[in-house]
Structure formats: C-alpha cells, structure tokens
Amino acid sequence: MTATTSDIDKAAIDKAAGVLRAGGLVAVPTETVYGLGANAEDPAAVARVFQAKGRPPTHPLILHISGAEHLGDWVAEVPATARLLAERFWPGPLTLVLRRGHRVPLAATGGLETVAVRVPDHPVALALLSAFGGAVAAPSANRFGSVSPTTADHVRSELGDAVDFVLDGGPCEVGVESTIVDATGETPSILRPGGVTREELEDVLGRPVADGSGSRVRVPGQHPSHYAPRAEVVLVEPDRVLAEARRAREEGRRVGVFLPPALADAPVEAHAVVPVPASTTAYARGLYGYLRELDLRGCDLIIASLPAERGLGLAIANRLRRAAGPR
Template sequence: MISDQPELALDRIECAARTLGAGGLVAFPTETVYGLGADAENVGAVERVFAVKGRPTTHPLIVHLGGAHQLAEWAADVPDTAHLIAERFWPGPLTLVLRRADRVPRAVTGGLDTVALRVPNHPVALETLTAFGGGVAAPSANRFGEVSPTTARHVREGLGADVDYVLDGGPCSVGVESTIVDLTGEPAILRPGGVSREDLEHVLGRAVSVRAKSAVRVPGQFPSHYAPRARVLLVEPDRVLDNAELLVGRGRRVGVLLPPEFAGDAASCSARHVIAVPDSAAQYAQRLYEFLHDFDRHECEVIVASLPSPEGIGSAIADRLGRAAGPRDQASRDSDRFNGR
C-alpha cells in the first residue's frame, strides 16, 4: 500500500508500525533524507531492502532507534564517549559505529561485528520508531548509488511500488546524510554529514580524524555515489561559467550550480538549467539533492559545479559532490573528458 496523503495522522504512524511488524518496507522521513526501513531483526525484510535498492549485501545498514536509552540493547561494550556524544547529538544527524550486540543480525551489518546506530531528529520518525518499539534498519530510500530522496515525491519517483508504505513527513530539514563516527577505537569520522567535525571536536575536547578509508565498512564510502543521471563536473569556482559555455557550444545539455559569488551572472549563462547556490552552507546542504534531482528532470547531460569551503557542513556537501562526480565506467569517463576537467 502506497500512501499519498500528507497529513501526519496517528493512524498513519500506526499503519507504518504495523507494516514494519509484518515484515514490510516503509519509507519514512528523517531530518537528513528519507529512509527505506525494515524491522532490523527480521532477516527476510532486511534482505528485501538490499534487493529493492540493488545494494551490495556487504554494505551495512544503519539501525534507527527511538531513543538513546536503547543504545545498550543494540551495542556491546558501549564506551563513555558514546554516551557523551549521544547525550549531545541525539536525536540528530549523527551515527555511532560500535560493537554489535547479539540481537543484531549480520545481514544488517554486512557480516561485520560492528553496528551503526542513530536516533533521527524528526517527529514522524520518532513516533514511528516508538510505535514500532524495535530497531529499524534503513538506508536512503532510493536505488543504490543514485541521489538520495529528501521528499516523499523523490521516493515515489525512484522506488514506486517496491515500497509497501510511504510516510510523508514533508521535506527533510538537514538534507544530507548523518555524520558517521567510529567509536570502536579512537573516535574517527568515516562519513561527514549533518554534524560538523568542529562541533564533534568541541564536545569531545580533542581532535577527531576523518578517514577516507577504513576497515570498518559504512554507508557512503563508494567512489561513485549520490549520483544523478547527469555527469557532474567539478571545477574551480571562477571556471564554472566558462566550462558551462564550452559544453553548451559542444551541443551538450548543461546544468550549472553557480557559486554564490557569481549569482549575478546567472541570467547571462546559456546553459539549459542554472541554479544559484545559497549563501548559507546549511541551506545549500538542505537543498543539494533537490537541485540534483531537478537537473535530471530538466534532462541535463552534465552538471558543472565547484566544491564549497570544507568548513562545517560544507565538508559534507563537498563529499557528496565529489562522489556524485566519481568515476562510473570507462566509456562515460571518456565521453565526458574535455579541457578543464
């Protein structure tokens, strides 16, 4: 059953919880992106998540909880650091990687002895998790490697009838996935996201490393990820317009993510679709995936963009754009190669 009603009635929460309890898949809103949820202890339901997404079964899922009080039920040997971080950032866009408790199926963890846990900061998600009572394993509600959904419409367009129930909670407020922090050793960020490195360091009172590679597999580590159908070309900010015009001259259908400092030049750009990036990094993050979806709707072949400053949530934006621009296959790389790339 697919829900198309925007109202957040209690019966819709209960319907979502019942669907999860029956082994079904529920797309639900969080503050970051929409998740494709299944009962984390139902191996058959979890395996269906992987099948619907087309996701490698070795790629772990995040287990969503209704509150920090459930942490010890899902993780073993929880360090004080985990409680400190959870107290400050949960509910919120931060995921903790810890040793898994026995109740966590290896189907959820990709065969690893670690589990990724978070408490989302969205009233609909929290009500659903409370009504369900258990953990919900959920990646983003889209096909693997594609742009994450930040509205219920994105979910329906991407997954269609493969989802048993879509719970519409409006657009996501953060817009990029959670920060993932490995706490199985010294704290380290494995994926930048909605909580900045600076905020995490402030709470911990120490420097926190960011690992490009880790023995602990977590979501979002593939070189090509979060990718629209259009190719993404990253150049220096002052080269965005020149590269866009070069591609237009070659007959390409071009989209442009125009840096804020060049917003005044948008009207003079002959690209098919031009989006001026918001001045606020938080607003940019919130709308980044909306922008990428929009370029696909305009049937752009290539998107010309630049990376923002990596401070704060800008680090997450840069990570997502970098992976959206990652290599897909040799043929497409060759077809998109030109001066300035």
C-alpha cells in the first residue's frame, strides 16, 4: 500500500532534503514510478543523474514541484490551457511542457528552451518537495532504457550505491509514467501517453487533443527502445499468443507469456505465465513488475499482445511497443 500522510517518516524526509541540498541523489516515490531526484537548480547534481542512469545528456528531465501555485516560478509563462490542466490534474500523473524559466538550467532540459513540470500525487514526494523548498529534477530511477522501478527494492537492485538515499513510499499506485502534454502552443498535444488518459484531457478541455508523437519537442520516453527487460519482447495479435509460445518453446527458448484475459483458462506451453488483468488500471499498475518477474524467472523471450488503445490501454500499448523496440 502506498504511504499515507500518517506513515511519513519526518526524519527520513529531512535527511533526503539535506541530501538534495548537498548535491546528492535521492530516489523518490511517486504515484507513477520511482524517480531519481536532484536539485533542479544545481547543474552538477543534475549531471550526476545522467551519469547514474547512463542517460544521454540531450534527454530532458521532468521537474517536480510541490504545488500548482509554484508553476510560475519555473516557467516563462503559464498559458490558460496549462493553468486549466494544472488545476484539474495536479497533484497527479500529468506533465506539462512549457517555456523554460530563468531558474531552470539547460542541464535539466537537455539544452532545450522548454521544460517539463509536474506535481506528483504521493504524500512522501510532496512532503520532500515541501521540506526541500525547490524543484527536484527526476527521471525514472533505473538504467536508461530499462524497465522503470515501481518499488524501492527495484531502485536498490538496479542503481545500488549510485543513489545517496532511497525514500521508500511503498509500491506505486499508477505504475506507468505521467502523460506529457505540450502546452506551449494553441493546441495542446500528447507527447507521451501515461496516467492521465486522452479522454480525461479532452473532457476537461472540451476539444480534441492532438497526437504529438511526431513533435520535435524532446521529452522522456521517446527512444525507440525503452522500458525494456533483458528478455526479448515480441508482440503478436491476441489470438496468436498460444501458437507463438508453442513455436518458441519448440525452438528451445525460455518463453514468458503475457496471457490475455480472453485466454485465461487456456493451457500454455511456456516457461512462465503472467495472467493479464482485465482492468487496465490493474494492468498498468503491474506492468513493470510483470516484466521484471519474467526476467527474474530466466525468460529470454516474452510474448505479449497489445490492449485496446483507449483509456490507460494507450499508455500500456506505448510501453510494450518500446519494450519490443530494436535494442
């Protein structure tokens, strides 16, 4: 269960805030995934984030702030659309891309004049941001391109001593990263689907939201291979999952299968099987844990199919496509 306000260890929060002020790195729980945080105004600390992850320095980070009222401190202007979305979805899994304010170093934006900002919906993260008193630049707390962490143990096992302090806030409730919306122009566009759905955005705005997948604006999660386990990931149509698993087993592969809900009772020829929840909310929450589990069970091939691309299914499909991308 995710930490509640009453569960927060004030000593741990104070220690983490001190680490950030000293230029250190803190693993921060959010409702989406765990982030690897640094003082956003400290270019040397931000550089340590890129080094720890093995992340290209041209890939921008997301700034995490404690409330929508502070947005104007970090961006050059707050258009009406951005203000509306922030009022409706913050705290929450929505990131807004806006023009960079003077306090934000180019090291945190990958050299861009835009900056990605959000307010996380997690009591531990919010307590840390309030105690720290500034913005925390934080990508996911894992090696670049690999499966994002949704527990503190995931962070410890992958990054080890590269992190100065790990705040444990329990397992992440949403399980996939935030939705990133470019709010710099007249028409907002989705640059990365995530925890806030397209339908929710359009309901609030009262108009369609553009698909920004071809945008020149760089944001996290756009690399062709991303969110990837060690095992190869192959995507097939749902009615081909069982046949592909059988064929791969005959070829001597150690096969892991994401079994679609419609095939829940079907016999599967595989080394390991993950039954996919019928609920996309539950699927998103468990997705990265499922990929890690099949790695830990020694699978060298994972066969999966894409969910319907509506609601959270759009974000899940995005992550699976990139997990299956060219390595």
